[in-house]
Amino acid sequence: MTPSAERRRELLDTAAEVFAAQGYNATTVRKIADAAGMLAGSLYYHFDSKESMLDEILSTFLGELWAGYDAVLAAGLGPRETIEALVTESFREIDRHRAAVAIYQKEARTLSAQPRFHYLSDSQVKFEKAWLGTLERGVAAQVFRRDLDIRLTYRFVRDTVWVAASWYRPGGQHSPEEIARQYLSMVLDGIAVRP
Amino acid sequence: MTPSAERRRELLDTAAEVFAAQGYNATTVRKIADAAGMLAGSLYYHFDSKESMLDEILSTFLGELWAGYDAVLAAGLGPRETIEALVTESFREIDRHRAAVAIYQKEARTLSAQPRFHYLSDSQVKFEKAWLGTLERGVAAQVFRRDLDIRLTYRFVRDTVWVAASWYRPGGQHSPEEIARQYLSMVLDGIAVRP
DNA sequence: TAACCTGCCAAACGCTTGTTAGGGAAGCAG
DNA sequence: CTGCTTCCCTAACAAGCGTTTGGCAGGTTA
Secondary structure, eight states: OOHHHHHHHHHHHHHHHHHHHHOTTTOOHHHHHHHHTSOGGGHHHHOSOHHHHHHHHHHHHHHHHHHHHHHHHTTOOOHHHHHHHHHHHHHHHHHHOHHHHHHHHHHHHHHTTSGGGHHHHHHHHHHHHHHHHHHHHHHHTTSBOSSSOHHHHHHHHHHHHHHGGGTOOTTSSSOHHHHHHHHHHHHHHOSBOOO | OOHHHHHHHHHHHHHHHHHHHHOTTTOOHHHHHHHHTSOGGGHHHHOSOHHHHHHHHHHHHHHHHHHHHHHHHTTOOOHHHHHHHHHHHHHHHHHHOHHHHHHHHHHHHHHTTSGGGHHHHHHHHHHHHHHHHHHHHHHHTTSBOSSSOHHHHHHHHHHHHHHHHHHOOTTSSSOHHHHHHHHHHHHHHOSBOOO
């Protein structure tokens, strides 16, 4: 990686942290510059605008996310194993891109209205196709219960996985894999003791 | 209700909708005024500041939420029935205060740092005590599995319930009670078919 | 040494923000 | 009719916003 590309990534990382902590709109370029140890105007040597920083943060994250997801989906696993792999992969992404995930969670809905961020909508459609398709496959294969509303289940599963970014801290008590294991155990088998 | 109090509530409702749709910081008082059919300055006849609108929206919501929760907690139900009642009550609150819940979700973490909004932290502590306590009671009574990390379970349950505010639309396909039923079925019994 | 590129600073720009001050129309009270 | 209150408008304010411009130190190239 060239030194300038390295510096760029460094600045984007600090920007992502500030965006995640304060929200995109509440974050001023002066705050980002403070956190990076420079003045506001100096950021414009590296980036076109505040918005393009956000853009680069989100698109980089989504790129890596889909690399992982596509690998899982191409592996030809059964429905239950696919769900397990997707959840585990998701928590790994949260571990690696905590700030980006938190930003995505908070801002995606508003941003996707803008043409520049329309790829967020595309990603969400693809996302829904992957998860909902797997759940449907599981119901057809009698691996998942058929008496549950599948769209509702999808929403619950999706949301819980990703909101974890709001409380997860890398290097904490639980590894991403351990969190995935616990979460899968709850969603797949329930928290109630079986009679 | 006096006519002026009525008008006040009306304005707060439209403000809450705009806050929920665009985020608090991205919402200008001019946008709120537009939605209310008046000019920006005119809002200050009714309210001290933009912040005090937010304050009143959130504290009103939390007041009603805790009225419902306290009733449930005082009913002396068993652990499983308490969880069921709390979840159902939560979805009812989402039905009645969708905008306020969405705002709370997005802004609570940042706001609770301000002294003015410290009651958000208090509420969160009380909230955790109620849910975590009930889960612990259930584990002790062998109603809930003891092999799951209870704090992790609490976070998952809490998050999934409240993020529902981001996609729920009143008057939609599912009633709050139906959503609660489906959600409880998933969390308590799991989505996997039992062998 | 001379020319050049890189990475930042200093200072300002036009614009939007939340908020305020004064006024005026409508309705009700005396 | 007169005076008062309610509710909004007009017009402006200072502060803060994202962004631009010009320059300057230090290392690299020739």
